[in-house]
Amino acid sequence: MNYGIVGLLLFFAFVFGLFLSKLKIYPVVAYLIAGIIAINIFKLNFNSSYFSILNFIAINLLAFEIGASFDISRAKKLFQRALGIALIELIFISVASYFSGLFLFHLSSFDSLFLVVASIDTSTAIAYKIIGNRLSKDEKDLLIAVASIEDLEVFFLYSIFIALNGVLNPVKTISVVLEIVIAAFIVYLFAKFFMNTSIIRSTRIDEESIAIILPISLVFIFEYISQIIDVPSTLTMILAGLAFSSVSNSERVMRITAPVREFALIFFFLAVGSLVPISLDLLTFLEFSFIIILIKYFAFSLSSWLTGSNFVKSFTNGIYMIPISEFGIIVSLDAISQGINVFPIYLTSITVVILSSIVASILIIKVDYISETISKVYERFVVLQQMDSAVAWLYRSAIKDISPIASNNIFKSFIKSIFYLIIPLFLFPLIRRSVSAFPILLKIPYFSYIVFLAEGIIAVFLTVYFVRQINNIYFSIYTLVITKLIRIKSALLKRSWILIISTLKTLVILLELSSAIFYFALATFPIATRIPMLFLSLLGYVSVAIFIPRLTKVDNGVLYSNLIGKQPTYTKNIKITKKAILKLRKRKSRKEIGIPKRETKLSINKI
CATH class of the missing domain: 1.20.190 (Delta-Endotoxin; domain 1)
Structure with a gap:
């Protein structure tokens, strides 16, 4: 391996990422582009065995952190509203993305399912960054809660699609869903028991080096467990992270481990870029990405509006949810490594992550102007x-x-x-x-x-x-x-x-x-x-x-x-009352009502 080229590419990623961060664009774009340059110009492949352990740690530690950082207290407070938005949005995106994959992109049914996974999730980190102080605390917490639920949706759906292994059969689908739900429940119970009864629960971790090794060791342990019970490792890591969140000092441990995860993710995204060939086909994937961004924006905005938010506020807040998460890249690459050919979805995920980050960063600068425009449209149409x-x-x-x-x-x-x-x-x-x-x-x-x-x-x-x-x-x-x-x-x-x-x-x-x-x-x-x-x-x-x-x-x-x-007329009221009493008689016995049968019948006839 030419370490000089590796050093130059990492330095390029640093400079370019610093430049993008000044523009409030997520630096993941810089890492992906550095990986594309590495394979197409320098013929350096970051998917080699040298970096495999870093890629493994990046994927699984990220999934573990998603579970560990899921704020249960905030979720309980905002659960009903956030869950309603997330589920309605899931329905909109599933229908729109699936049929777009079939009829616009001419993908197979199974690839279209993976396109749904790649279209759902908002990048929590980018959303948190671009929201800043632009929204009230309640609105900000709501959007972050929705993004957190989307994370769980993505990995759960991904687990089902991986288990289907390309076979779309209703009976198998139902059995696979039941198996995954039962297995996930067992894994969570074991993880909860393991976290609460082991040395992890009773030990106060003060040394940072020990705190760093703890979640990494748990990642390897639960990877082994996922192989035994045949459940996708990403879902196992999320469940283990949820159990770990109940441990004291868990937030401090994950905060200390964050630099390790970020370091591994840098090489992971370099490896992702190394799998992207430069060709004219990328223009097609850019078109796909624009459609996915539009689907995501309107799905969230409509879902927020239909669950009680103001029209203008809903379609303005939809801009903050445009940045698509890198989880689409992660799950599609993991599927490819398991022998499932979803390479078109992989390329689409890369382009949509890059494009959505750029689009959101540009639109957020003009968010006040966009909100005024939406307000003018709203005032012009009485129907709205x-x-x-x-x-x-x-x-x-x-x-x-x-x-x-x-x-x-x-x-x-x-x-x-x-x-x-x-x-x-x-x-x-x-x-x-x-x-x-x-x-x-x-x-x-x-x-x-x-x-x-x-x-x-x-x-x-x-x-x-x-x-x-x-x-x-x-x-x-x-x-x-x-x-x-x-x-x-x-x-x-x-x-x-x-x-x-x-x-x-x-x-x-x-x-x-x-x-x-x-x-x-x-x-x-x-x-x-x-x-x-x-x-x-x-x-x-x-x-x-x-x-x-x-x-x-x-x-x-x-x-x-x-x-x-x-x-309503008097006769209509009498008919409604009589019908209600007759229905009540069918459901309850005379003893429960407390009226003799003859008196009940007589009273109804009098009515």
Whole structure:
């Protein structure tokens, strides 16, 4: 090895990183570029065995520190809001990045999953640096809490994708998720027990050299454990770090160890840059990176807005979350080292880290001007103002006072709808495999049509039950909003919610019709070439129209008149009360109600 070239490259990385830090650009960009120069000009590869131990320490010590530095007290305080933002953002990014990978970037399904991982996570370090004193303490803590939850999401999803090993099968996916959850729980319990009963708990560490060796030794120990239980090492390190955070002086130990981690990360990013060839294809990856940055910005901004933040503030704070974390590079490189070919994602991760850091650093200088521009757009469009006030009112008034029964009902319906949506993915293939296992059945005349008829009936029932759960969610939210709005005097707010409910009703109907097509398409996939898709579509539409026509009864005119002040009629109130009493009788015995059967029946008839 030519140590002179190594020294020159490190000095170049130092000077360039110092220059970028003055511009408030993350110095990781300097390390990546130094690695690219090393392999393409000097033919020096930082992925050689000389640096393998540093790369290992960098990846695993970083994951360990993520777990150890996760502030449980802050997470508890901001957990509900931060988790809501992170989960909604995860849904937006997953859908947008996955389908962008399939249809825009022409990636495989498995590569598109890794693209989702590379698009989720905000760099906590960069976000913390560019926020500075620009935001209030509560807003700053919220953004950092969201970024911390994103860290955990990335490594958990990565663990699942690695375990799938390129095979996307619903049954295997479910089993892998369960295995990883159980294994992760066991690892965390062991780590908690190990940290609380060993010498680590009872010893006060004053010597810095001893403090440095402690987390490094734990990294090697839990790497060995991850090999035994066959769980990705990065997830094991995060769980070990979470357990280590309960140890006294853990913050001091991680602070002392930080220079070692940073030193190892420098060589890790040099090694990352060494795998990037200079070619015209990099322009394509730059285009990918711009799209990922836009997805990330709008996903976080919309998620923040939909969870109760002001429109202008949400889309301004989205700028602070633009810098994409280097974890996409870490997980894709780790996957490549395990024999999984995700090299396009690896190159995309590198370019998006570099580009997002530069874009965020430039935009943050003009953040006040951008905020004023967003405010002008907001003031110009009345629809945005109506939506903003409606969302703010929903979280301030309606959701705050939601009853446990209503929230439990919505949650149950949501879980059931997910179940009805997932089950056909492996139910229909299982039916076909079962039939194929008995070839003699296929010789029976018209047997294939009997199977098709049975699958069609199953598809109808699945459609009905799925639509029923979606309607239950819709009408629960609808009732919650309407009962609150009747007491509101603001005509603007009422008109806003009329528009929202009308739009939501249309979206729900489209979802239900699409689900019907989805079920019938799965049921008839082997013979779909013989049956026109129009027939399947009509069959789906008819099934929804016959079995679940309730949504069509919600008329905007009636809704508007009720909200403006027209009270329900006396007869309508009596019908609602009678229906509620009858439903109560089905759920509770006469003993619980405390009314004899004859008196109850008589009172209802009198009503």
